[in-house]
Amino acid sequence: MDDRSPLGDYLQTHIDRHHRGSRTAFTNLALDPETGNRLVAQWVIDLIRGRVSRTPEQWRLRALAKAMGSSGDVGEETERYRHHLTAIRRLVAAHWLGLEHPPARTDASVAEFAVPPHLPEAERRLVIRWAEMMARDLDRS
Numbered sequence: 001m002d003d004r005s006p007l008g009d010y011l012q013t014h015i016d017r018h019h020r021g022s023r024t025a026f027t028n029l030a031l032d033p034e035t036g037n038r039l040v041a042q043w044v045i046d047l048i049r050g051r052v053s054r055t056p057e058q059w060r061l062r063a064l065a066k067a068m069g070s071s072g073d074v075g076e077e078t079e080r081y082r083h084h085l086t087a088i089r090r091l092v093a094a095h096w097l098g099l100e101h102p103p104a105r106t107d108a109s110v111a112e113f114a115v116p117p118h119l120p121e122a123e124r125r126l127v128i129r130w131a132e133m134m135a136r137d138l139d140r141s
Helices: 006-018 023-028 041-048 058-069 074-096 121-140
Strands: none
Touching: 006 023, 006 041, 006 058, 006 074, 023 041, 058 074
């Protein structure tokens, strides 16, 4: 029986959007930038299905973030890596530490909100644009 988690949903949504659902293609990019350790596809599958029973090691989280942040643009890749690593760590904390909600960021200038996990990318960008417009309007007041 699968026991999906927000982290599993987060990974699967990314894999579906950016790797045509291929967990193997995703795993081929999952290399920890600090240790050089590489994830295996079965571990990623087990994580998505909620079959990993203990908190993943930090190198595994970094490897996941590296695979999620991979893009053709090196400048964007570092920022995407950091974004995904933060999100992954928050989801891990919520799941394995039993927190009801992931810990909030400490940066007071950042607001986060959840969007449906299967929202198409174009609609996600629209939600982000709306939020940015609202923030600009509030800043002008």
